[in-house]
Amino acid sequence: xxxxxxxxxxxxxxxxxxxxxxxxxxxxxxxxxxxxxxxxxxxxxxxxxxxxxxxxxxxxxxxxxxxxxxxxxxxxxxxxxxxxxxxxxxxxxxxxxxxxxxxxxxxxxxxxxxxxxxxxxxxxxxxxxxxxxxxxxxxxxxxxxxxxxxxxxxxxxxxxxxxxxxxxxxxxxxxxxxxxxxxxxxxxxxxxxxxxxxxxxxxxxxxxxxxxxxxxxxxxxxxxxxxxxxxxxxxxxxxxxxxxxxxxxxxxxxxxxxxxxxxxxxxxxxxxxxxxxxxxxxx
Amino acid sequence: xxxxxxxxxxxxxxxxxxxxxxxxxxxxxxxxxxxxxxxxxxxxxxxxxxxxxxxxxxxxxxxxxxxxxxxxxxxxxxxxxxxxxxxxxxxxxxxxxxxxxxxxxxxxxxxxxxxxxxxxxxxxxxxxxxxxxxxxxxxxxxxxxxxxxxxxxxxxxxxxxxxxxxxxxxxxxxxxxxxxxxxxxxxxxxxxxxxxxxxxxxxxxxxxxxxxxxxxxxxxxxxxxxxxxxxxxxxxxxxxxxxxxxxxxxxxxxxxxxxxxxxxxxxxxxxxxxxxxxxxxxxxxxxxxxxxxxxxxxxxxxxxxxxxxxxxxxxxxxxxxxxxxxxxxxxxxxxxxxxxxxxxxxxxxxxx
Numbered sequence: 289x290x291x292x293x294x295x296x297x298x299x300x301x302x303x304x305x306x307x308x309x310x311x312x313x314x315x316x317x318x319x320x321x322x323x324x325x326x327x328x329x330x331x332x333x334x335x336x337x338x339x340x341x342x343x344x345x346x347x348x349x350x351x352x353x354x355x356x357x358x359x360x361x362x363x364x365x366x367x368x369x370x371x372x373x374x375x376x377x378x379x380x381x382x383x384x385x386x387x388x389x390x391x392x393x394x395x396x397x398x399x400x401x402x403x404x405x406x407x408x409x410x411x412x413x414x415x416x417x418x419x420x421x422x423x424x425x426x427x428x429x430x431x432x433x434x435x436x437x438x439x440x441x442x443x444x445x446x447x448x449x450x451x452x453x454x455x456x457x458x459x460x461x462x463x464x465x466x467x468x469x470x471x472x473x474x475x476x477x478x479x480x481x482x483x484x485x486x487x488x489x490x491x492x493x494x495x496x497x498x499x500x501x502x503x504x505x506x507x508x509x510x511x512x513x514x515x516x517x518x519x520x521x522x523x524x525x526x527x528x529x530x531x532x533x534x535x536x537x538x539x540x541x542x543x544x545x546x547x548x549x550x551x552x553x554x555x556x557x558x559x560x561x562x563x564x565x566x567x568x569x570x571x
Numbered sequence: 572x573x574x575x576x577x578x579x580x581x582x583x584x585x586x587x588x589x590x591x592x593x594x595x596x597x598x599x600x601x602x603x604x605x606x607x608x609x610x611x612x613x614x615x616x617x618x619x620x621x622x623x624x625x626x627x628x629x630x631x632x633x634x635x636x637x638x639x640x641x642x643x644x645x646x647x648x649x650x651x652x653x654x655x656x657x658x659x660x661x662x663x664x665x666x667x668x669x670x671x672x673x674x675x676x677x678x679x680x681x682x683x684x685x686x687x688x689x690x691x692x693x694x695x696x697x698x699x700x701x702x703x704x705x706x707x708x709x710x711x712x713x714x715x716x717x718x719x720x721x722x723x724x725x726x727x728x729x730x731x732x733x734x735x736x737x738x739x740x741x742x743x744x745x746x747x748x749x750x751x752x753x754x755x756x757x758x759x760x761x762x763x764x765x766x767x768x769x770x771x772x773x774x775x776x777x778x779x780x781x782x783x784x785x786x787x788x789x790x791x792x793x794x795x796x797x798x799x800x801x802x803x804x805x806x807x808x809x810x811x812x813x814x815x816x817x818x819x820x821x822x823x824x825x826x827x828x829x830x831x832x833x834x835x836x837x838x839x840x841x842x843x844x845x846x847x848x849x850x851x852x853x854x855x856x857x858x859x860x861x862x863x864x865x866x867x868x869x870x871x872x873x874x875x876x877x878x879x880x881x882x883x884x885x886x887x888x889x890x891x892x893x894x895x896x897x898x899x900x901x902x903x904x905x906x907x908x909x910x911x912x913x914x915x916x917x918x919x920x921x922x923x
Contacts, residue, residue, distance in 0.1 A: 467656035470623050475670035475722065476644040485669075489660040566660075566702070 315549075322542035334539040338531075338547070341540075347522040353438070354523065355506040355555075358445045362502060363495070365446065366453035370461050371483065384458060388451040395448060399515030402444040403429075406516070431520040441521060444512045449505065453498045460494025461487065496563040503559070504552045524548050573634030573725045574599045575620065575758060580629035582615055589615040590626070591782040597775075600756045604769040607779035608805070613762045614730055616779070620760065621650055621728050633725055644673070646726075649719035653731040655711045657703045657718065663690070664699040666714050670722035689721040692751055709740045716748070720755060727752070729761040733768065745771060766806050770794070778802050794846075796911065800918040803844050803911070809875065809886040812850075813913070814860075816841045824912075827860040827880060829904065834912050837921045842913040844920075847875070847888035849909035852901060859902035860885070867895045876901065 325331035338344055369387065373380050390398060405411045408425045416422045428436045464487065472482045488495075510525035519526060528544035531537045575597040582590040590612045597603045605613035618624040620631055622643035631639040638646045649670065657666050667686045676682065690696040693713040703711055712732060719727055732748075733741045749772055752759055763769055769776050770790045777787040778801070786798035790806075797803035803811035816824040816833065817840060824833035826843050833841060853859045862878030862885055869891060876895055878885045887903060895901065912921040 465654070465656070467652050467654060468658060470621075470643075471650065471652060471656040471658075472669070472673075473623070474621055474643045474648060474650045475718070476673035477669075478644070478673075481673060485673075486658070492660075 318542045318545050321538050322546045324539070326539075334543040335547075337537075338527075338540050338543045341527075343519070343522040343527055347524050347527045350438070350521055351507060351509065351524045354441065354445070354509055355503060357442055358509075359499065359502050359506055361442070361446055362450045362453050363499065365450050366457050366498070369450075369454055370457045371487070373458060374461055384455070387454060390448045391451045391455075393448070395511040396515065398444060398448040399512040402440065402447070402512070403515050406440050429516050429520075434521065437517045437521050440516050441509075441513055444516065445506070445509065448512065449502065453502055456498040456501070457491060457494050460491050464490045492563055492565050496559055496565070499559050499563070500556050503555045507548050507552050507555070573758060574601075574632075575726055575760065576630075576632035577616070577620065578630040578632070580616065580619060580631070581627045582612075582619060582624065583627055588782050590619075593629075593782070593784055595777055595784060595787055597758055597760060600758055602752060602759045602761065602772060602774045604773035604776045605760060605762045605779055606764070606766060606769040606773075606776050606805070608764060611779040612782040613764075613779045617728055617730055617760060617762045620726070621648060622646055647724055648726045648728055649722050649724035650728040651712075651715045651719050651730065651732045654735055655708075655715040657711050657714045659702065659704050661703070662699065663695060663701055663703060663706070663714050666703060667699075667717045667721050669718060674722065676722070685721050686717075689717040692720060692754070693717045693747075708736055709744060712736065712744065716751070720751070720757075724757060727755075727757045727759040729759065731763055732761075734763070734765070741768075748772065767808065770806070776806075778805060780805075795909075796920065797844065798920050800842065800844075800913050803913075807846060809847055809888070811844045811846055811911075812885050814843045814845070814880075814883075814885070815915075816843045816912070829858050829860055831905070831910060832907070833910070834921045837912065838914065838916075840915060841921060842915050843905070844911035844913055845905045845909060847886040848873075849906045850885075850887045850889075850903040851906060852889065852893065853904045855902065857902075857904070859904050861900055861902045864895055864897050864899050864901050867897060878903075 322334050323330055323332070325333045373383060376383070393401070403410070406428045407413075408427060412428070413422070413425045416426070417424070427433060429440060430437070468486050468490070469482055472486050477485060508525050509523055510529065513521055513523050513526055514529075519530065524544055525548060528541045528548070531544065532541035575595075577593060577595045580590050580593045582588075593612070593616060595603075605616060607613045615624060619626045619639075622638070622641065626639060629639070630637055633646065633648070658669070661669070664686055667689055668682050671677070671682045671685055676685070686699070687696060690699060693716050695710060695713045695717065698706060698710060698714075703714055706714065712735075715732070719729075733744055736744060745768060761769075761772060773790055775788060776790055776793055777784045778793065779785070780799075780801045786793055786802045788796075788798075793802055793806055797806065797811065800813065803813070814826050816826045816831070818833070818838070819825050819830060822833060822835040824831055824841060824843070831843070833843075850860075860880055862880035864876055865879055865884075866877040868875040868877075871891060874889050874891050874893055874895065876887045876889070878887060878901055885903075887901065889895075913919065914921050
């Protein structure tokens with residue numbers, strides 16, 4: 289009896305151990321480093337140094353802005369694409385596969401793809417020149433054009449990571465019985481009303497999952513930004529990297545890591561609160 | 572409330588012909604049941620009337636309005652689905668109010684009154700604040716019916732609404748549905764494969780088979796005078812018996828050891844259709860159908876026996892007190908006024 293009851297825990301133990309060793313341990317370490325001072329005591333010195341840095345305010349603003357712009361954009365796009373997919377009978381899987389191709393590419397490679405398009409001698413400039421819209425190469429990704437740079441990062445991120453939202457939402461949409469839509473249609477709901485009254489509320493758990501996942505990843509945005517803008521567009525993860533490897537200052541880098549973790553947790557908590565699904569409404 | 576007219580409806584799914592050419596008319600306030608085995612096209616016909624499916628050709632009229640090109644929401648219909656399709660993310664109240672709100676039927680106050688009226692009709696007025704996930708199957712079905720009645724549709728469509736309920740609940744809901752629907756007097760089309768349900772609910776039954784309506788009549792008329800072999804075999808439990816008959820003289824046919832009066836202008840070979848309860852035991856001596864008793868089923872109200880007669884089975888329903896035992900020989904004669912004749916080629920009834 290006892291051994292049978294213990295078995296599931298025994299089987300779960302390796303994965304727990306794995307997580308503890310490779311995730312919780314380094315996390316604890318990062319906290320320790322972030323909150324210690326060179327003398328060996330506890331202090332907020334690393335956080336003070338982080339906050340006093342010239343790039344800090346920019347990095348925080350840029351990261352938050354990126355999250356605020358990219359995540360809703362991706363959610364809206366994925367919802368739209370998901371609804372469109374639901375409207376076609378044949379070739380639905382093909383469309384889904386094509387749209388998810390960017391998922392298979394690393395974010396570094398995705399950055400390079402967009403760099404090839406947007407750099408001084410990139411495809412975009414060639415095209416604009418060929419059409420006679422510009423006289424010579426235009427700098428899109430420079431320190432002097434922060435808006436264009438920001439837009440480029442947004443576009444690249446949307447292109448790269450909308451598919452994961454789409455996959456989660458499409459999976460959720462497929463769980464909604466067809467009869468709900470038919471009933472809604474018979475009882476007078478227009479296409480928009482069906483979306484608003486049936487799709488959205490029943491998709492809430494999927495939307496929640498997608499938002500949490502995408503927001504956490506958006507707070508960690510790094511490779512695409514580095515490739516397209518270097519440190520011309522400072523972001524939190526980029527600063528952590530710079531402090532760790534350029535300035536060889538693990539303390540401040542860890543402080544950044546702790547900050548990213550904190551805002552991610554806060555966002556997750558917010559989503560869980562705002563998109564709470566009533567227990568009794570799950571049929 | 573209005574009549575429904577279906578004219579020459581055809582529907583194919585790929586190579587499968589679901590409906591060949593179906594026409595029917597349901598009178599204002601009438602309760603029609605579409606009855607047939609699975610795959611006969613009954614649900615397809617219902618969904619075409621609802622607008623959830625588009626016919627390849629043909630017309631559908633409700634009242635004086637041709638509706639087959641209109642979207643479902645413009646048809647002034649309501650529907651009860653087989654698996655209820657009540658919305659899990661809404662309370663019972665919001666479910667029942669759904670159609671009213673979508674169609675902007677009056678103020679919230681008026682809607683509240685209508686919802687309460689419909690809820691009382693199906694006896695769920697005490698559950699209005701609950702979510703449908705907290706309800707039993709029977710209660711959800713009640714919500715689905717209330718949601719449909721609340722919009723006071725011209726036409727009510729029901730797709731096997733009782734088939735997901737357990738047997739006892741189904742009987743209870745059946746009786747209750749009949750009361751409720753009579754009260755509302757809404758023109759109703761009801762799909763089922765359960766012939767007892769059809770018999771007990773319908774004003775008229777349309778028996779569907781292979782994408783066609785084989786007979787469209789009152790339950791009793793179909794029971795007494797089935798238009799085809801299929802109708803006789805599908806309605807009634809146990810179904811009608813069919814026995815081979817051979818012509819011995821014009822208007823005279825031999826069935827087993829019996830000579831019976833049959834139709835005058837029919838072929839040399841016919842099938843005699845006779846209901847199990849229209850067979851009567853005869854005392855030894857007279858001409859009769861003699862079969863050996865295989866199984867006896869005492870049902871209390873009456874008795875069912877299965878006999879073997881010339882290598883085929885014959886079902887007999889008789890008085891519960893008949894002393895019958897397996898292995899015995901039973902001699903039966905059909906009631907002369909209940910003989911029904913069928914052409915084995917066309918499978919259609921031959922009127923005598």
